[in-house]
Amino acid sequence: MNNVTIVTGSHRRDSESVKIGRMIAEKLQHHDNCQSAELIDLSDFALPYWKESYSESEQAEIERVRSQLQRSDAFVFVIPEWNGMVPAAMKNLFLLYSTAEFGHKPALIASVSASIGGTYPINEMRATYKNSRICYLPEHLIYRDVGTIFNGKKNDNKDAEAYMSERTDFALNYLMLYSDALKKVRDNAPEYGDFGNGM
Numbered sequence: 001m002n003n004v005t006i007v008t009g010s011h012r013r014d015s016e017s018v019k020i021g022r023m024i025a026e027k028l029q030h031h032d033n034c035q036s037a038e039l040i041d042l043s044d045f046a047l048p049y050w051k052e053s054y055s056e057s058e059q060a061e062i063e064r065v066r067s068q069l070q071r072s073d074a075f076v077f078v079i080p081e082w083n084g085m086v087p088a089a090m091k092n093l094f095l096l097y098s099t100a101e102f103g104h105k106p107a108l109i110a111s112v113s114a115s116i117g118g119t120y121p122i123n124e125m126r127a128t129y130k131n132s133r134i135c136y137l138p139e140h141l142i143y144r145d146v147g148t149i150f151n152g153k154k155n156d157n158k159d160a161e162a163y164m165s166e167r168t169d170f171a172l173n174y175l176m177l178y179s180d181a182l183k184k185v186r187d188n189a190p191e192y193g194d195f196g197n198g199m
């Protein structure tokens with residue numbers, strides 16, 4: 001059974017990314033190979049941006065999130081496309097945390113666009129792995145026209161919603177399989193020794 005953390009990367013309160021993150025959390029909570037699915041919403045700005053020293057309360061928040069990430073077996077990152085980029089709060093996560101939290105754990109990238117965007121955050125996240133050694137699934141998800149789906153409203157685009165719902169189930173099944181498989185890698189991993197960072 002797997003513990004999953006879903007991180008939503010929007011800086012906006014009540015964002016579409018959080019809407020999608022909650023929908024994914026609910027699916028995982030009903031998955032027979034998922035023990036827990038917890039959400040981290042980066043729009044609350046509880047985590048400070050990386051700097052050289054922190055206040056006591058900032059350090060406490062960093063440690064609280066660290067223990068959540070460390071006890072996670074797998075991740076889902078729900079990321080809006082902002083000016084063709086990943087928002088800064090999401091990149092900051094990979095400054096604050098690295099191999100000890102993410103190393104050799106699977107992550108599903110899900111991007112969100114109000115229109116027909118959504119590919120740039122996928123590419124950018126796929127290139128963000130060197131020191132953390134996170135393992136992105138070959139599958140990813142793109143929720144396009146996100147304002148028209150998963151609102152629980154009659155006038156939603158029901159065809160697109162049904163397609164993305166099925167596709168989400170499909171990707172989450174893979175996430176759970178990779179999560180089972182990569183536990184063996186972590187259990188048998190050699191020490192990092194002189195190779196603390198990736199090349």
Ligand SMILES: Cc1cc2nc3c(=O)[nH]c(=O)nc-3n(C[C@H](O)[C@H](O)[C@H](O)COP(=O)(O)O)c2cc1C
Nearest residue numbers: 010012015016017080081082083084113114115117
């Ligand atoms: C600063 C900013 C930049 C944005 N840039 C893009 C973009 O490059 N491509 C795109 O498809 N949508 C863009 N959007 C619109 C988002 O797709 C839209 O806000 C969507 O709801 C996902 O973001 P959210 O999770 O914050 O709601 C941008 C939105 C903001 C606030």
